[in-house]
Amino acid sequence: MLSAMKKIFEKTSCKIFTNTVMTQKNFNELQEIVDLVKNFQPEIIQFAMMHTKNLKNLRTTLKDSAIKIRSLKINREILKTDGLPFCSMYGFEECVGESYWPEVLDVYNGASKIFSNFSQLENGMRWRAGFCKNCLMDELCAGIWIEHKDEFLKLKIHPIC
Numbered sequence: 001m002l003s004a005m006k007k008i009f010e011k012t013s014c015k016i017f018t019n020t021v022m023t024q025k026n027f028n029e030l031q032e033i034v035d036l037v038k039n040f041q042p043e044i045i046q047f048a049m050m051h052t053k054n055l056k057n058l059r060t061t062l063k064d065s066a067i068k069i070r071s072l073k074i075n076r077e078i079l080k081t082d083g084l085p086f087c088s089m090y091g092f093e094e095c096v097g098e099s100y101w102p103e104v105l106d107v108y109n110g111a112s113k114i115f116s117n118f119s120q121l122e123n124g125m126r127w128r129a130g131f132c133k134n135c136l137m138d139e140l141c142a143g144i145w146i147e148h149k150d151e152f153l154k155l156k157i158h159p160i161c
């Protein structure tokens with residue numbers, strides 16, 4: 001992957017965006033990933049929460065992930081998260097992916113069928129609490145991946161107001 005990134009960096013004018021899914025296996029290597037990728041002047045280095053019903057033992061928690069991301073030595077203008085909402089990233093709100101992503105999300109499925117303006121929330125992939133309607137970030141926030149609902153509720157998070 002690094003050699004592909006090197007070629008893109010050296011031979012094209014394409015911007016480089018990376019998205020790394022955090023797992024228990026790579027969790028202690030996130031700074032190393034940042035240090036490797038930043039050599040290629042990336043536009044964005046994003047870290048995402050894992051969202052699968054399987055591989056439960058590989059997922060990192062919302063709490064640990066937010067702490068880990070806050071500890072990274074990186075220019076915060078290029079740092080983004082996916083699956084960690086504003087209320088879990090206090091002081092790092094500008095790093096939450098929703099502050100950067102396009103408003104309309106077009107995706108392909110495995111059969112290359114295009115879904116235009118796809119809503120992960122409406123399709124049950126994400127979840128938001130009832131109190132999210134009272135949050136200042138209500139219109140921008142995509143919530144959490146559905147797999148993290150139980151942990152989110154246990155964290156007793158309050159809406160931002």
Ligand code: SF4
Pocket residue numbers: 085086087088128129131132133135136137138141142143144158159160
């Ligand atoms: S809308 Fe809900 S999930 Fe999003 S930041 Fe506010 S309280 Fe958190």
